[in-house]
Amino acid sequence: MIKLSKLTDYAVVILAAMAGQEGGLASASSLSAATSLPEPTVSKTLKLLVRGGVITSTRGVNGGYALHCAPDKILVSTIITAMEGPISLTSCVEGSDDSCAMEGTCQLHGRWDVVNMAIKTALDNVTLADMLSRSCVKIPSFMEENVRL
Amino acid sequence: MIKLSKLTDYAVVILAAMAGQEGGLASASSLSAATSLPEPTVSKTLKLLVRGGVITSTRGVNGGYALHCAPDKILVSTIITAMEGPISLTSCVEGSDDSCAMEGTCQLHGRWDVVNMAIKTALDNVTLADMLSRSCVKIPSFMEENVRL
DNA sequence: TAAAATGGTACCAAAAACGTACGGTATATA
DNA sequence: TATATACCGTACGTTTTTGGTACCATTTTA
Numbered sequence: 005m006i007k008l009s010k011l012t013d014y015a016v017v018i019l020a021a022m023a024g025q026e027g028g029l030a031s032a033s034s035l036s037a038a039t040s041l042p043e044p045t046v047s048k049t050l051k052l053l054v055r056g057g058v059i060t061s062t063r064g065v066n067g068g069y070a071l072h073c074a075p076d077k078i079l080v081s082t083i084i085t086a087m088e089g090p091i092s093l094t095s096c097v098e099g100s101d102d103s104c105a106m107e108g109t110c111q112l113h114g115r116w117d118v119v120n121m122a123i124k125t126a127l128d129n130v131t132l133a134d135m136l137s138r139s140c141v142k143i144p145s146f147m148e149e150n151v152r153l
Numbered sequence: 154m155i156k157l158s159k160l161t162d163y164a165v166v167i168l169a170a171m172a173g174q175e176g177g178l179a180s181a182s183s184l185s186a187a188t189s190l191p192e193p194t195v196s197k198t199l200k201l202l203v204r205g206g207v208i209t210s211t212r213g214v215n216g217g218y219a220l221h222c223a224p225d226k227i228l229v230s231t232i233i234t235a236m237e238g239p240i241s242l243t244s245c246v247e248g249s250d251d252s253c254a255m256e257g258t259c260q261l262h263g264r265w266d267v268v269n270m271a272i273k274t275a276l277d278n279v280t281l282a283d284m285l286s287r288s289c290v291k292i293p294s295f296m297e298e299n300v301r302l
Numbered sequence: 303t304a305a306a307a308t309g310g311t312a313c314c315a316a317a318a319a320c321g322t323a324c325g326g327t328a329t330a331t332a
Numbered sequence: 333t334a335t336a337t338a339c340c341g342t343a344c345g346t347t348t349t350t351g352g353t354a355c356c357a358t359t360t361t362a
Contacts, residue, residue: 006233008155008242009319013265031338044322051340064329065337080268084155093157115284116162119229119276126275127268135264158350180307193353200309213360214306 012087014041014049015058019083020136022059023075029068049087056086075136081127091127092120161236163190163198164207168232169285171208172224178217198236205235224285230276240273 021038022030032050036043050069053059058078059069071078085091093116170187171179181199185192199218202208207227208218220227234240242265 006155006157006237006240006242011320016265033338042321045320047339048321054339061339062329063327063337063339065335066330067328067338069339088155091155093155116165118283119279122275122279123272126271130268130271134267160351182307191352194351196308197352203308210308211360212306212308212358215361216307216359218308 015087029070031068053086058086076131076133078132080130091124164236178219180217202235207235225280225282227281228277229279
């Protein structure tokens with residue numbers, strides 16, 4: 005089904021809430037209230053986003069989270085990578101620890117990188133802002149020209 | 154991890170074997186021998202590829218499988234769709250049976266379609282032939298021009 | 303009629319995802 | 333300095349998905 009995890013979906017919902025509120029830090033609990041998502045889940049999601057560099061965190065009283073940069077500067081690929089790890093479609097390419105089981109016979113070892121790069125490029129060209137724009141009138145950046153890919 | 158299932162990986166390996174052998178039909182058992190993959194797995198994979206229209210099948214004695222068209226006409230998106238179902242990243246958009254749990258609060262219901270389309274477009278521009286070309290000199294079709302996506 | 307080959311379905315074990323909980327650490331304020 | 337707030341890291345049990353296999357039905361040729 006080539007689908008993303010629910011956590012990634014939540015991430016965008018949460019980021020949308022953060023982008024919506026003007027200024028200041030947002031705590032995990034306030035974002036939980038804003039999104040109607042359970043607090044532990046929100047917290048878990050935020051931690052991953054911090055680790056991925058999508059948002060920043062401030063500890064202590066009055067602490068919270070904030071977008072690391074403007075929504076139109078946050079790439080969807082960055083969000084997905086933060087939530088799901090590196091974007092690579094097959095186990096052949098992801099890690100070097102266990103080499104492909106059919107090393108000898110597999111005639112296209114690593115050729116998935118062609119596809120991986122295509123997807124990576126596609127995701128690099130969609131920003132959080134593209135996803136947030138409610139009016140369907142706006143044309144996402146990747147459709148502005150008559151590009152083939 | 155946004156990764157494909159192993160079956161999809163096997164599919165490409167099998168398709169490579171089919172593209173490699175000149176003419177005639179290939180049976181599941183012969184493809185099993187050619188790829189060193191267990192026969193039941195090969196069989197299962199082939200069934201899905203037939204259903205997806207990637208290959209054709211002939212029943213009965215001397216039957217077997219054949220590519221539906223030339224490798225450079227077979228899109229990676231077609232292969233992936235055959236093996237994993239429709240390409241849509243989140244459950245929000247895939248089926249209409251269970252509507253999004255946070256219908257009211259989710260402010261970007263369906264906005265993943267922007268990303269889905271980007272990925273679909275990317276996969277539509279890579280063919281099986283692109284993946285099979287062993288010489289790294291060949292430039293995949295989607296890289297021929299200076300496209301942004 | 304028998305053999306070869308695909309078609310469809312069902313099942314079990316393994317792996318991954320989901321949701322949650324718990325203890326730790328940093329920081330502002332009283 | 334004490335305390336409350338809020339992030340940080342890890343771990344655990346349940347549920348879902350995937351992976352691999354088996355079984356029987358159907359089709360076609362010799």
